[in-house]
Amino acid sequence: MDVCCLCTTWTLAVGAAMLCVLYVLSKQFVFRKGNPPPGPRGWKGFMEILQANRDDSLYEAAWGWAEKYGDLTFYTVLGKPMCMLHSADIVRRVFGSDEYKLLTSDREPTVVSEFAWYNGKELFFTPYNSQTRQKRTLFHKIMGIYGEGVDKFESVVSKELDRVLEEMDTARVTDQDIPMPQILSRSLKIILYVLVNCDIDPARLSIDVTDTLERYDIAVNRMLDVQTLTALTFFPPLRKVGKYKKICDDVTESKIEAEKIMFEDLKFLANSWLFHHDPKIWDDPWKFKPERFLDESGVILPANHPVRKKILPFGHGIRMCPGEAFARSRVFLFVVSILQKFDLFPPENEPLPSCDPRDNLKGVIRQAPPFKCRLRNRREAETSKE
Numbered sequence: 001m002d003v004c005c006l007c008t009t010w011t012l013a014v015g016a017a018m019l020c021v022l023y024v025l026s027k028q029f030v031f032r033k034g035n036p037p038p039g040p041r042g043w044k045g046f047m048e049i050l051q052a053n054r055d056d057s058l059y060e061a062a063w064g065w066a067e068k069y070g071d072l073t074f075y076t077v078l079g080k081p082m083c084m085l086h087s088a089d090i091v092r093r094v095f096g097s098d099e100y101k102l103l104t105s106d107r108e109p110t111v112v113s114e115f116a117w118y119n120g121k122e123l124f125f126t127p128y129n130s131q132t133r134q135k136r137t138l139f140h141k142i143m144g145i146y147g148e149g150v151d152k153f154e155s156v157v158s159k160e161l162d163r164v165l166e167e168m169d170t171a172r173v174t175d176q177d178i179p180m181p182q183i184l185s186r187s188l189k190i191i192l193y194v195l196v197n198c199d200i201d202p203a204r205l206s207i208d209v210t211d212t213l214e215r216y217d218i219a220v221n222r223m224l225d226v227q228t229l230t231a232l233t234f235f236p237p238l239r240k241v242g243k244y245k246k247i248c249d250d251v252t253e254s255k256i257e258a259e260k261i262m263f264e265d266l267k268f269l270a271n272s273w274l275f276h277h278d279p280k281i282w283d284d285p286w287k288f289k290p291e292r293f294l295d296e297s298g299v300i301l302p303a304n305h306p307v308r309k310k311i312l313p314f315g316h317g318i319r320m321c322p323g324e325a326f327a328r329s330r331v332f333l334f335v336v337s338i339l340q341k342f343d344l345f346p347p348e349n350e351p352l353p354s355c356d357p358r359d360n361l362k363g364v365i366r367q368a369p370p371f372k373c374r375l376r377n378r379r380e381a382e383t384s385k386e
Contacts, residue, residue, distance in 0.1 A: 037072035037083065039065065049075060056226045056362040059273045062086070066274050078234045083268050088275045088310045094268055095317030104268050105319045111232040111239075115251045116220050156194050157330075160187060161337050168342065168375055177347035177372035184334065189213040191330065216254040223251055224364045272312055273366075277357065281310055286356045340378070347372040 040048050052061035065073040066086035073084040085091050094100050164187045171178050189210060223229065228247060231238050238244040277285040282292065293301050293308065301308050314321040321327075338344075346352050353359065353369040360366040 036074040036081075038069040039074040039084075041075075045075060049077060053226055053230045058226060059366070062271045063274050066271060077230075084271050085268060086271045086274050088272075088312055091270045091272075091275075091312060092309070092316055095270070095315070095319070101317050105317065107319065111229065112220065112223055112251075115223065115248055116255055157191055157333070160190055160194070161334065163187075164334075165337065165341055168338070169377065172342070172375035172377065175374075177349060178375055179370065179372050181368070181370050185217075186210050186214065187334075188330070189217065212254070212257045212260075216251075216258040219247070219250040219254045221363070222247055226362070226364055229364060270312065270315065275310065276313075286358060288355050343376040343378055345374040345376065347374060 039045070048061065052058045062073070062084055065075075065084065071085070071087040071090055073086065075082055075084070085094060094104050164183060167183065168178055193209065193213065223232070228244065232244060232248070239248050275281065279285050283289075293311075295301055303309075314324040314327075350372065352373075353371050357366070359369070361369055
């Protein structure tokens with residue numbers, strides 16, 4: 001009798017699981033009423049999306065959809081409707097115009113929000129409501145560094161920059177190739193730590209502090225892998241199994257350590273990979289050509305110029321990246337300071353990675369591969385010539 005009951009229970013459990021799978025698949029292939037934009041459909045479309053996630057090639061798949069379906073592509077991921085926007089002009093209208101911006105600014109919490117942020121309370125993947133507006137206003141005020149604090153903060157950043165240049169110079173003297181991304185990444189984390197914790201001298205920070213921030217950053221980036229993010233989002237039980245459990249545990253544990261020292265609707269996606277590299281818009285779209293943004297006199301084009309309006313590196317609308325001004329100013333400061341002191345040359349012991357963005361490391365956010373370079377002190381070089 002007990003065995004029979006056990007078999008019956010197991011049969012019911014399997015049957016319930018199969019019904020759940022069939023329901024999810026039906027949501028995948030049965031579209032809502034109306035006439036959605038074209039996009040991958042049916043089993044073929046499902047396999048196409050699955051393959052793109054498996055190969056981490058969603059950027060390339062979206063490029064193909066743009067060529068096949070036009071400026072809009074509609075598809076579903078396990079019943080969740082998505083609309084990919086392939087044109088900068090459409091992105092500006094959908095995300096930035098008074099007509100649409102309040103309808104398209106909501107974002108669902110993600111698995112990264114759940115594991116990487118304090119109680120899931122973060123700024124980027126949340127519904128757009130009064131609380132979100134208050135948080136963004138506060139964030140902008142902090143990043144603006146209003147009042148007398150601006151001089152103090154810039155003084156601290158200047159000290160950190162001096163430390164970075166000294167570190168690079170020390171490595172140069174030993175005739176080593178310099179791991180630039182690693183050095184600059186750690187320096188950025190130090191600056192953010194200083195920003196959050198106010199009046200702290202970067203030189204007094206221990207290696208343990210920066211190592212803790214590094215571990216947290218690496219753990220979150222592992223979770224942002226396309227396959228991992230898809231699995232953890234749509235199949236929550238995987239968070240308790242095997243490698244996925246380890247990824248979740250690493251984020252949780254590193255977040256706890258970092259906090260000790262730091263304080264079903266349609267979704268629209270902007271296909272910036274396409275309209276930032278579209279050969280119909282740009283000459284040599286895969287080459288680094290900053291002169292494309294300069295006028296005949298060598299002056300940068302104004303923000304309202306048609307060419308500048310095709311570039312949306314920080315997004316657009318009321319949910320665009322709130323740290324844009326901070327990021328621009330820090331990049332300018334570091335690049336200018338480094339180039340004032342050093343001449344940069346290719347490494348001696350290994351080739352430089354390709355400048356072609358298609359060769360970047362794959363992921364939700366594609367980054368340049370790690371690389372090294374040689375440094376020559378410009379002042380010493382000029383003295384030797386004399």
